[in-house]
Amino acid sequence: MLEIKPIFNSLLRSKAGAVMLLVQIAITVAIVSNAAFIISDRIAYLHQDTGYPEHEIFSFSVVTFGDDVDRVQKIQENVRMLRNVPGVINAVSLTEIPLSGSGSASSFSLSSEPDNSGQNGVRAAYVMGDEHSLDTLGVEIAQGRNFTAQDVIVFDSEGPMVNVMIASKPFVDEIFPSGDGLGKTVYFGNNPIKIIGIVDKMMGPWLKDRAAEHFVIMPLVRDSRFQKVLVRAHPAQRSVIMARVEQLMLDNYDKRVITNIRALDKAKADYNAEDILMMRMLIVIIVVLVLVTALGIFGLTVFNINKRTKQIGTRRALGARKSDIIRYFLVENCIICLVGISIGAIAAVYLGQLLLLHYELPALDNSFIAVTIVLVLCMSLLSVLMPAYKAANISPSIATRSV
Amino acid sequence: MFIHYVDLAWRSFKRTPLVSIVMVSAIAVGIGITMTSLSVYHMMSMDPIPSKSDKLFAVQLNTMDDGNQWWTDDNLPQQITYKDAIALYQADIGQAGMKIRKVPSTRTGFSVHMDRSTTKPFLESTRLTGRDFFDMFELEFEYGGAWSTQQEKSAAPVVVISHSLNQKLFGGANSIGKVINLDETKFQIVGVTKHWDIHTKYYDLTNGAFNNTENLFIPVSLLTTMELPTWGNTNGWKFEEVNTHQDKLNSELLWLQFWAELDSHEQVQQFENYLQAYLQEQGSLGRFDRRAQQFAVRDVNTWLDYNRVVSQDNRILVGLSFMFLIVCLANILGLLLGKFLKRAPEIGVRRALGANKTQVFMQHLVEVSMLGLFGGIAGIGIAQLGLWGVRQSYDYYSALATMDISMLVAAPFIAVFSCILAGMYPAWLVCKTAPAIYLKTQ
Numbered sequence: 001m002l003e004i005k006p007i008f009n010s011l012l013r014s015k016a017g018a019v020m021l022l023v024q025i026a027i028t029v030a031i032v033s034n035a036a037f038i039i040s041d042r043i044a045y046l047h048q049d050t051g052y053p054e055h056e057i058f059s060f061s062v063v064t065f066g067d068d069v070d071r072v073q074k075i076q077e078n079v080r081m082l083r084n085v086p087g088v089i090n091a092v093s094l095t096e097i098p099l100s101g102s103g104s105a106s107s108f109s110l111s112s113e114p115d116n117s118g119q120n121g122v123r124a125a126y127v128m129g130d131e132h133s134l135d136t137l138g139v140e141i142a143q144g145r146n147f148t149a150q151d152v153i154v155f156d157s158e159g160p161m162v163n164v165m166i167a168s169k170p171f172v173d174e175i176f177p178s179g180d181g182l183g184k185t186v187y188f189g190n191n192p193i194k195i196i197g198i199v200d201k202m203m204g205p206w207l208k209d210r211a212a213e214h215f216v217i218m219p220l221v222r223d224s225r226f227q228k229v230l231v232r233a234h235p236a237q238r239s240v241i242m243a244r245v246e247q248l249m250l251d252n253y254d255k256r257v258i259t260n261i262r263a264l265d266k267a268k269a270d271y272n273a274e275d276i277l278m279m280r281m282l283i284v285i286i287v288v289l290v291l292v293t294a295l296g297i298f299g300l301t302v303f304n305i306n307k308r309t310k311q312i313g314t315r316r317a318l319g320a321r322k323s324d325i326i327r328y329f330l331v332e333n334c335i336i337c338l339v340g341i342s343i344g345a346i347a348a349v350y351l352g353q354l355l356l357l358h359y360e361l362p363a364l365d366n367s368f369i370a371v372t373i374v375l376v377l378c379m380s381l382l383s384v385l386m387p388a389y390k391a392a393n394i395s396p397s398i399a400t401r402s403v
Numbered sequence: 404m405f406i407h408y409v410d411l412a413w414r415s416f417k418r419t420p421l422v423s424i425v426m427v428s429a430i431a432v433g434i435g436i437t438m439t440s441l442s443v444y445h446m447m448s449m450d451p452i453p454s455k456s457d458k459l460f461a462v463q464l465n466t467m468d469d470g471n472q473w474w475t476d477d478n479l480p481q482q483i484t485y486k487d488a489i490a491l492y493q494a495d496i497g498q499a500g501m502k503i504r505k506v507p508s509t510r511t512g513f514s515v516h517m518d519r520s521t522t523k524p525f526l527e528s529t530r531l532t533g534r535d536f537f538d539m540f541e542l543e544f545e546y547g548g549a550w551s552t553q554q555e556k557s558a559a560p561v562v563v564i565s566h567s568l569n570q571k572l573f574g575g576a577n578s579i580g581k582v583i584n585l586d587e588t589k590f591q592i593v594g595v596t597k598h599w600d601i602h603t604k605y606y607d608l609t610n611g612a613f614n615n616t617e618n619l620f621i622p623v624s625l626l627t628t629m630e631l632p633t634w635g636n637t638n639g640w641k642f643e644e645v646n647t648h649q650d651k652l653n654s655e656l657l658w659l660q661f662w663a664e665l666d667s668h669e670q671v672q673q674f675e676n677y678l679q680a681y682l683q684e685q686g687s688l689g690r691f692d693r694r695a696q697q698f699a700v701r702d703v704n705t706w707l708d709y710n711r712v713v714s715q716d717n718r719i720l721v722g723l724s725f726m727f728l729i730v731c732l733a734n735i736l737g738l739l740l741g742k743f744l745k746r747a748p749e750i751g752v753r754r755a756l757g758a759n760k761t762q763v764f765m766q767h768l769v770e771v772s773m774l775g776l777f778g779g780i781a782g783i784g785i786a787q788l789g790l791w792g793v794r795q796s797y798d799y800y801s802a803l804a805t806m807d808i809s810m811l812v813a814a815p816f817i818a819v820f821s822c823i824l825a826g827m828y829p830a831w832l833v834c835k836t837a838p839a840i841y842l843k844t845q
Contacts, residue, residue, distance in 0.1 A: 016828065020737035027730045031723055038719075063526055065514040065586040189642040225586075225632065257514045257524050273797040278716040280796055281440070282723075284789075288432055289727055295425060296734035303741030359715045 007332045014304075021300050022340040025376060028293045029344025030351050033372035035282040037352070037364050042279045046272055050099055051168075051201035053138040055235050056089070057264035058242050059097040062227040066255025072154060072223050078252055079132075079229060085248070087237030092132040094230050095222075096125075096205055098215065099264060101271035103127070103205030108175060108186045108193075108216070121187075122175045124167070124214035125204030129230075133217050134166065136232045137202065142169065143182050144197035147219045151196075155222035162218045166197035168204075171214035193218070207271065238263065293376075294383040301329060301387040305394075312391055313398030322392035329388035330381065337380045341373050348372070404762075405769065412770035415746075422742055423774070426735050430778025433731030434818045435785025440720040442790060442810045446803040447613075447713045451603045452541060455664075456703035459539060460671070462491065462505075462661040464682060465697035466690070471640045479699055480638065481660075481710065482609065485626075485652045487685075488659040492533060492623075496677050503674055504539055505663035507623055508532035510607060510635040513585035515619075517572065527568065528634050529585070529619040530607075531626050537563070537596070539664050540606055545569070547579040547594035550622055554593075558624040560585075563594035565618040588629065590621070602802050603712060605703055607660050609636045612712045613799055626652075633658050655691075663700065675700065732825040735774075739829040743767060747836050754838035763834040771826030772819050779818025783811060 011018050062078075064071050075093045082091040096103040109121025127133070131147040134140070144166075151164050165186075172181035172195060185192045204215040233241050246258040262270070269276065305312070312325055352364030416423045450456050463479040464487055473480050483491075488507035497503040509531050516524035534549040536542070546569075550561045562583065569578055582589050599616050625631060630648040637658040645651050665671045675698075682696035701709055750763055786806060793804035806814075 016832070017737050017740050020733045020740070023733040024730050024737075027726055027733070031726055031730075035723065063514055065516070065524065065584075067587055189644070255524075257526050259526055273799060274714065274716060277793060277797045277800070278720065280792070281720055281789075284792075285436060285723060285727055288436065289730060292429055292432060292731055292734055295429070296730075296737055299422070299425060299734070299741070300737050303738070303745075306745070307741075355719065359719060 003328065004331065004335070007328060008335060011332065011335065017300050017303065018336050021296060021336050022343070024293050024296050025337055025340030025380065026344035026347055028289055029341055029369070029372055029376055030347035031289060032286050032376070033348040033369045034351050034355065034364060035286050036372065037368040038361065039279050039282050039286075040368070041362060042275045045207070046275060046279075048207075049201060050203040050207070050268070051139050051199070052098065052203075052264060053232070054099070054265040054268060055263075056138060056238060057136070057230060057232050058238060058262060059094075059100070059228060059230045059264065059267065060245060060249075060261040061259050062229060062249065062256055063259065064225055064227070064253075064256040066253070068255070069253060071225070071227065072221055074253060075227050075229070076221070078249060081248070081252065082229070082231055082245070085241060085244075087233050087241055089232045089234065090132050090136040091229060091231040092129050092136040093221070094127050094129040094133060094136075094228055095224075096127045097228055097230060097264070097267060098127070098137070098203060098205055099207060099271060100205055100262075100267040105204070105211075106188060108171075108188055110175065110186065112187045112190050112192065122171065122214065123211050124171045124216045125206065125209075125211075126165075126188075126216040126218060128162075128218050128220035128222065130219060130221055133219075133230075134197075134199070136230050138232055139199045139202045141166070141197045142200045144195070146197055147217075151219040153220050155220055161191045162220045163191070163193055164196045164219060165193045166199060166217045167195050168202050168213055168215040169198050169200050171211075171216065172198055174214070188218075207268070290375075290379060294379050297333065297380050297383040298387060301333065301384050304332075305329070305387055305391040308391075309394055309398055312394045313396055316394065317396035325392040325394075326385075326388045329384055329391060333380055333384040334377075337377055341376060344376075345369050345373060408766045408769035409773065411766060412773045415742075415770055416773065419742060422738055426738050426774050427777045427781060429731045429734050429738075430775060430818055430822060431781035431785055433728040433821075434779055434782025434814055435789060437721075437724040437728045437817070438782060438786035438806065438810060438814050439789030439793065440717065440724045441813075442786065442806045443793065443800065443803050444713065444717050444721045445810055446602050446805070446807070447717060448707075449602060450704060451601045451605045451707075452703060455541065458664055458666055459703050460663050460665055460674075460700040461703075461706045462663055462678070463699045463701070464678065465693065466655060466657075466682075466685070467640045468692040469694055473640075476709070477697075477699065479697060480640075480657045482636070482638065482657040483659055483661050484655055484657055485659060488661050490681070491661060491678075494677065494681070497670065497673060501670075503663055503665060503670055504535045505661065506533035506536045506539060507659050507661050508536060508607065509623075509626070509633055509659045510610070510617065511626075511631040512634045513619070515568075515572075516584045518582075518584070522572070527619050528617050529621060530617040531621055531623045531631065533623055535664075536620065537594075539662065542599055543597045545595045545597045546577045547592070550593050555622040555624055558622060558628040560588055560590045560625070561593045561622065562590040563596060563620040564592055565596050565616070566598045568618040569595045585619070585621075596620075603707065605707060605712075606662060607635065608707075608710045608712065609660070610634075611799065612707075612710070613803055665700070671700065728821065732821055735822065736825040736828065739771065739826055740832070743829045743833045747833060750833055750836065751838040751840065751842055754836075755842055760834045764830050767830035767833060768823055768826060771822045771830070774826075775819035775822030776815055778822065779815030782818055783814045786814065 079091045079093050082088055103125050105123055105125045107121040107123050130152045131149055134146055153160060153162050173179055175186060176184055181195055182198055185194050202215045203212055206212060242261055245261060249258045348369045355361050356363050463481060464483050465479050466484060466487065472478060492505060492507050510528055511531055512526060512528040514524045515527045534555050537549045545566055554561050569575060578592050578595060581592050603612050604614055604616055635658060637656050639656050641655065643654045645654050663674055665674055678698045679696060682698060686693055686696060790804040794801045
């Protein structure tokens with residue numbers, strides 16, 4: 001019915017063109033399925049929930065070189081000033097900015113004695129800030145309580161160390177696997193610190209870190225030449241406030257540099273710029289690759305039709321209908337395509353394993369191969385349809401004409 | 404004859420303009436995408452200091468207690484402690500006249516401002532290092548030179564600034580002897596470096612291998628006297644009470660880079676012997692609890708490999724884009740088959756008139772080479788577009804996403820070579836056809 005046998009035989013007579021098409025389709029399937037998989041992996045990574053309302057928050061750095069002020073008091077005064085700016089929801093001076101790729105981390109353990117068994121506790125990124133930290137970050141306490149002004153300690157090397165913290169749930173659950181970490185004590189070096197509050201989700205500064213979800217906030221304010229300020233504003237007014245903030249700060253005191261004024265979503269995008277770049281390049285490769293392959297199929301079919309003009313004319317003269325001619329080319333194309341796709345699927349799995357072996361990529365999900373196969377099949381049928389239709393319109397009289 | 408073949412190729416190109424243009428675009432796109440990823444790869448993996456890369460060595464010491472893990476392949480931290488850096492820096496290694504040159508270095512930073520209030524204060528990251536740094540890393544001077552040994556010993560507030568900072572502050576004039584304020588300290592300029600053209604910041608990979616080099620260089624001795632904070636990475640492996648700057652200098656925290664210039668195999672041996680003895684001594688003083696001493700000296704290129712400077716993503720992209728090029732070539736091969744075979748009658752006549760197989764074969768190879776050349780040139784255009792996209796998408800790659808001369812030359816070569824590869828089979832097919840068949844049907 002589909003005349004597979006004669007089509008197959010005629011394919012065998014002019015192998016080279018068919019083989020080239022087959023190679024193209026096979027490689028296309030292998031590349032597109034793997035590239036699409038990497039893209040979807042990056043998209044999932046880039047769009048993961050960080051716990052923060054990223055579009056409301058921005059941060060900036062303050063580097064003070066003047067020695068005629070108390071920097072701790074100054075920054076507290078500035079932060080209070082910022083809270084009064086219309087549109088600002090809250091502001092706080094934090095030691096590090098989450099998602100920005102810059103931060104501090106330490107190991108927290110269950111005992112103050114460091115043991116040398118290699119069991120050094122659980123690592124978490126930490127920041128120090130006062131009781132406004134959580135509200136400015138836009139996260140909510142799930143268990144326990146927030147800091148109060150009484151919890152906040154202004155650091156000097158003689159004075160007391162912090163004794164309470166708020167931590168992210170993944171961190172607390174790792175150090176207390178039974179899930180009852182609230183109210184328990186962990187050690188930061190020699191210092192015992194009680195977990196008074198747990199936040200379901202707040203990511204640390206490094207999204208690529210294995211412990212990206214481990215994040216701890218401690219109520220401490222300490223002097224530094226290099227201070228960072230986090231501001232949460234109404235999304236519509238954020239950019240206006242960002243544009244004004246440098247002048248506001250310098251008008252208040254000018255022996256300092258205000259730098260790195262950056263929206264939190266921008267900070268995250270900067271940290272992930274390489275992934276975004278990779279994603280874009282892969283998308284370009286996929287699109288162009290599919291186009292080139294479609295062009296190849298189109299070109300080969302046109303060539304086949306030109307070569308067989310007489311043959312088609314003869315068939316038409318002998319009573320073949322237009323649909324028969326179209327069907328001939330569709331079936332021919334399908335045969336090549338199916339063989340190419342089968343080889344391509346195997347190559348895709350192999351390529352996936354190769355990438356898995358040599359690079360830190362997750363294992364290729366087979367559904368990507370399936371989707372790619374369907375896509376390539378559709379694309380190849382579409383690109384053969386037009387030339388086949390043209391072939392069907394070849395007049396039977398061609399057959400009777402000599403060259 | 405070659406000119407004649409070129410002429411024939413051009414005629415053939417014009418006869419089927421659509422197919423020709425499709426083929427040229429296929430090559431151009433393939434070459435364009437391949438060259439985009441290859442250029443970035445080439446820049447990333449390029450030897451940053453070819454004349455000396457086998458003579459400069461990064462020094463690593465394992466000063467951790469046994470049982471502590473580091474994330475490098477051989478468990479060695481990339482940076483060293485302050486006390487080790489200073490001890491090694493001050494050590495006198497090598498025979499007289501052939502002393503081993505070595506420098507510690509680390510990154511700090513300042514707000515730079517001038518007494519004139521016209522320039523708004525700005526931040527500059529600053530390299531703290533020894534005076535040999537400039538010579539060792541071939542950083543040349545536009546004006547002045549490195550600070551003196553005496554200035555370094557006495558921790559004098561002197562600074563070497565970069566070409567670009569000199570442009571910004573003094574409009575490029577000779578600024579030796581001028582004073583700039585770094586935070587609240589007045590520093591005297593002793594040198595202005597020339598533009599430093601390195602893509603990889605190989606002397607300090609800790610905060611991104613492709614970041615800009617520093618614009619300020621000051622003597623490492625200022626680290627203690629000015630109590631400067633580090634702007635680089637500080638890593639610890641055990642808990643220590645570190646509250647003051649002095650605590651940090653005495654601690655086991657790892658935060659300095661250390662480089663040595665070893666000109667010969669003997670010097671490498673000498674230096675390694677010294678490190679072995681030094682670590683043994685430190686171990687016997689009870690500073691760390693290790694059964695065996697471990698250290699490493701790695702030359703520049705080994706160091707870049709060890710730190711995995713070329714990103715994984717980039718390797719994947721290079722691989723994928725070469726596969727992409729293969730698809731484009733398969734595409735061209737298919738089209739060439741069609742084009743050449745259609746011409747078989749004409750070739751039959753040529754063969755019958757006396758052209759031999761080699762000549763016919765050569766004629767077709769010249770034709771595909773021409774397609775390759777056109778495609779290669781168009782490919783450079785596409786690659787420039789691609790690299791522009793890369794630069795737009797990722798600032799950090801702005802110095803990397805460019806084509807240097809070698810890549811510009813390579814592009815048409817790769818294009819022509821791959822086209823010849825693809826054209827070989829169709830050309831062979833055409834030249835082996837027996838002329839008789841075609842003469843008969845005419």
